[in-house]
Amino acid sequence: MYKLIVCDLDETLLDRDARISKQNEQAIKAFVAQGGHFVPNTGRSFLSIQDDLQQLGLLQQPGQYVISYNGGAIVENAGNQVLTTNPLDFATVKQIYDIARAEQVSGHIYTLENLYVWQPSVAEQQYLEQRGVKHMPVPDDSLDFLRTQPLMKIILQDDDPARREALGKAIPKRVTTPLATTFSSGRYVEFNHVAADKGKATLQLAAKLGVKPDEIMALGDNSNDLAMITAAGLGVSVQNGTDVVKAAADYVTTADHAHSAVAEAIEKFALH
Template identity: 85%
Template sequence: MYKLIVCDLDETLLDREAHISKENEQAIKAFVAQGGHFVPNTGRSFLSIQDDLQQLGLAKQSDQFVIAYNGGAIVENAGNQVLATNPLDFATIKQIYDIARSERVSGHIYTLEHLYVWQPSASEQQYLDQRGVQYEAVTDDSLAFLRDQPLMKILLQDDDPAKRQALAESIPPQVATPLATTFSSGRYVEFNHVAADKGKATLQLAAKLGITTAEIMALGDNSNDLAMIKAAGLGVSVQNGTAEVKAAADYVTTADHAHSGVAEAIEKFALH
């Protein structure tokens, strides 16, 4: 029996309008009602998904959790208590930022509680607005305001997949800190500390809860979900997942994220 479900949000749980369908909501609530832990495992900040947690009945709940920043932080929902972090150092963030600026690429820097964005394109602005993402603009290229903040991750956004691939290949050799490099949402290349990924954080949380690997289900759609799909006892790709994710998954839903693929998997494998 599955006791822990970790689930990506964008393009997995959320539909094209960034909403949780009624079918997904009902399946998740049924799983939690039978004693399960449903844990959003997202590249986003835990603070940015509080409305989603509220809809699912998980907001402010003890013994329910969020894995944020691609495994950069594990947070208990009651009081948003941060249980573990895997941050990047300032020098690495600054170096990646400087490379991106020289390439005229926009992006995001996540601290534990804030998001900073520089030069979003029109399409990126629309994407952020649709999801109600709250952020501050970067106005100081020295990034001095970040020196004393815990830095969770940095991501770069470009509409050209070839450009994203080139950045993913060229940046890690230029910095001293080992990086975990992933892609998400068909628009981002993301850089975390190598100790942070969705799979490692899933297993870390499972160990805390006394849950075995065989009792974990993971659902995702893109390369930043691969680590948790491979780590879980049952890895699931929604139908709109990338070819790489589908190949790694134990099960591929017939429904995509816009048609409650998450509910399909939960109902098939996780409900009594």
């Protein structure tokens, strides 16, 4: 029996309008009602998904959790209590930022509670606004204002997949700190601390809850979901997942993210 479900948000749980379908909502609530833990496992900030938690009945609930920043933080919903973090150091973030600016690539820097964006395109602004992601501009003069803040991850945005892949290969070779490099949403290459990934955070939370790996279901669509899909007892790719994710998964849904794929998997495998 599955006791813990970890689930990606964008392009997995959320539809094309960045919403949770009624079928997904009902399946998740049924799983939680039978005693399960449903944990959004996202690259985003836990603060940016409070409306989603409210819809699912998980907002401010003790014993329910969010994994944020690709495993960079584990947060209990009650009081948004941060339990663990795996931040990057300032020097590494600045190195990546300087490379990106020199290459004229836009991107995001996530602190524990804020998101700072530089040079977003009109399409990128619309993408963030559709998802209700609050953000602030990076000042043009310096990143020094971030020196004392916990830096969870830095991501670069480019519409060209070949360019994203090239950046993902080149940047880790140009910085001194080992990085965890992943891709997401068909638009981002993401850099985390090497100790942070969705799989490690899933197993860490499962151990806290007394849940065995074979009692975990993980659902995702892109490379930043691979670590949790392979760590879980049942790894699920939604139909719109990348070929690599589908190959790694134990089950591929017949539905895509726009047609309640998460509900399909929960109803098939996790409900009594």
